[in-house]
Amino acid sequence: MFATNDLTAIGAMQTIKKKGYKIPDEIAVVGFSDGRFSGITDPTLTSVDQHGYEMGTVATEMLLKRLLNPNYNVPAQSRVLNANLILRGSSI
Numbered sequence: 001m002f003a004t005n006d007l008t009a010i011g012a013m014q015t016i017k018k019k020g021y022k023i024p025d026e027i028a029v030v031g032f033s034d035g036r037f038s039g040i041t042d043p044t045l046t047s048v049d050q051h052g053y054e055m056g057t058v059a060t061e062m063l064l065k066r067l068l069n070p071n072y073n074v075p076a077q078s079r080v081l082n083a084n085l086i087l088r089g090s091s092i
Contacts, residue, residue, distance in 0.1 A: 006031035006038050006047055013041060013090065028091040034084075043089030050083050 001016075003009035009031030013023055021027050023043055031038060034049035058079055 001027060002030045002032075004032055006033050006035040006045060009045055009047070009090075010037060010041055013045070024089065024091050030091055034086050038086070039088065041090070046088045046091035047086050048083050049086055051081060054081055 001009075001012055003012055009029050013029050016023055016027050016029070023029055029045065031045050031047040032050065033052070034047040038045040038047045058081065062077055062079070
């Protein structure tokens with residue numbers, strides 16, 4: 001199961017365990033954001049680290065370029081940032 005964030009994944013893990021399923025043997029769980037609780041759950045939560053600080057920095061730079069251009073002639077941009085999969089007990 002892939003959750004949109006780690007807190008949702010942790011909640012899903014609690015429900016999965018209450019229903020009697022084994023993580024990761026029967027259901028693997030992956031979260032998104034690699035939050036502070038990911039490494040202390042039981043089992044520890046596999047998560048995608050999205051580098052939030054870098055995302056904020058890049059977004060701010062792109063926004064400032066548009067706002068500081070008096071004619072708003074800066075074309076729309078997209079930028080792909082790397083993410084890391086942090087493998088832990090909930091999926092291996």
